[in-house]
Amino acid sequence: MPSPTFNWTELIDDICAGTWISPLTGKRYPAAPYDKIVFAETLKGREADLVSSLGFEGPFAVVCDPATFKAMGARVAKALRGIGEVTEIVLDxxxxxxxxxxxxxxxxKPFPTAVAVGSGSINDLTKFATLQNGRRYCVFATAGSMNGYTSSTASITLDSGLKVSLPAQVPAGFFVDLDVCAAAPAWLNAAGFGDCLCRSVAQIDWWMSHRLLGTMYRHEPYLIEIPDEIRLMEQARGIAAGDIEAIGTLFRVLTLCGLGINFTGVSNHGSMGEHQISHYIDCFAGERHPGSTHGQQVGVTTLTMARLQEHFLSREQAPEVGPTQIDEADMARRMGPEVAAQCAEYYRKKAFDQKAADAFNERIGNLWPELRDECIEMRVGPQRLAKYLEAAGGSITAEALGIPVEFYREAVSHAHEMRDRFSFADIACDSGVLKQLASAEG
Known part of the structure; x- marks a missing residue:
């Protein structure tokens, strides 16, 4: 157990203050747009002071769902009644x-600010809705279930049914009561662990895309995250047990991943091929969706992407691609015409014609020995990742989550069609092996 003076937000405070200096470049980055990030073993009795320290004044809207209202929302609302009128908005x-x-x-609309109490959906909904209203918001976490608390994007499903990351806003304040979060259902914190697990596969995809296609890449998000990620993997069993120190490390990694956007302006550093598979599940499972959460799915899809990457990285010979085959009729059958048209527009941005495929093959052929070594250095093997995830209490197969195996294989085979981010799934597709690799998943 950390000492009473343990500084949970060390490094996080420096990034938020704009005093962190990159050891790679010597560059000091602008302050991150957060007024206050506070982790403590308990925040009981401090709720009203934390909210008012942001300049928030009543009337207050407290946004939660029935579970998060019980976990902490009622307590926050009661505390805020000491400084203003409170309306509880409990979303069912x-x-x-x-x-x-x-x-x-x-x-x-009637409220000058909003106070979210919850994790994934509650946080995303509040950050996006308040941005549309021109208001500020803060959030009290109730579980370490995802890494979007400090992200400036929100994962929102459009009216068409397509799930996308939309520009949103960061919370003015992010507050973590570790006692509350450690008492959350163990599978929720295991879901957050799953969301953290994807760093290595996302980094490999992003680096490969940068080296071969010249897309933007920044190493700073990994500089700030990896040291804590190593500690988190060592503490995996503590996630399942609700150990305060392990939950605190989990929140540090979740927060640092979100803060990575401060250096990049995009979420690529923690969202590549593995997230595309999870998004496909959420968009197209329909009645087949078992109710699994984003983080639970990303844990499983990370293992899938790790195996897919290993297929290529275990070979000395470079992959060779052909022209991208975009079957818009099949996309429409699986996705519906409107969503398929949106996805096809994204897909075409990274598609190869024969000339582009030839140029790519020449480039990857020349770079492969060096690129392969670089990716292997970033790699965490799928067996090792599975061991960590299982120790944290997470499911390691789609079947264990209740996702039908055949549909999961469809998601693995076609998720890359949804975005213009280029991953090893695109290489697998354009080299003709993706469906074969997908047939082993589930």
Missing amino acids: HPHADMATVRDLQERL
Whole structure:
């Protein structure tokens, strides 16, 4: 157990203050747009002071769902009644979609600010709705279930059914009561662990895309995250047990991953091929969706992407691609015409014609020995990743999550069609082996 003086937000404070200096470049980055990030073993009795320290004044809107209201929302609302009028907005099993955004946006119009109490959907809905209203918000975490608390994007399902990352806003304040979060259902914190697990596969995809296609890449997000990630993997069993120190490390990694956007302006450093598979599941499973969360799915899809990358990285010979085959009729059958048209537009941005495929093959052929070594240095093997995830209490197969195996294989085979981010799944598709590799997953 950390000492009472343990500084949970060490490094995080420097990044937020703009005093962190990159050891790679010697560059000092602008302050991150957060007024206050506070982790403590307990925040009981401090809720009103934390909110008012942001300049927030009543009337207050406290946004939560039934579970997060019970976990901490009622306590926050009671504390805020000491300094102003409070309205509790309890969303019943909310989904982070545009219909719910519009409803919440309307309900929040009378309030100068909003106080979210919850994790994934509650945070995404509140950060996006308040941005549309021109208001600020803060968030009290109730579980370490995802890395979007400090992200400036929100994962929202459009009216068409396509799930995308939309520009949103960061919270003015992010507050973590570790006692509350450690008492959350163990599978929620294991989901957050799964969301953290993807760093190595996302980094390999992003670096490969940078080296071969010249897309933007920044190493700073990994500089700030990896030391804590190593500690987190060592503490995996503590996640399952609700150990305060392990939960604190989990929140540090989740927060640092979100803060990585401060250096990049995009989420690529923690969202590549593995997230595309999870998004496909959320968008197209329909009644086949078992109710698994984003983080749970990313844990499993990370293992899939790690195996897919290993297929190529275990070979000395460079992959060779052909022209990208975009079957828009099949996309429409699986996705519906409107979403398929949106996805095809993204897909075409990274598609190869014969000339582009030839140029890519020449480049990867020349770079492969060096690029392969670079990717292997970043790599964490799939067996090792699975061991960590299982120790943290996470499911390691789609079947264990309740996702039908055949549908999961469809997601692995086609998720790369949804975005213009280039991953090893694209190489697998354009080299003709993706469906074969997908057939082993599930």
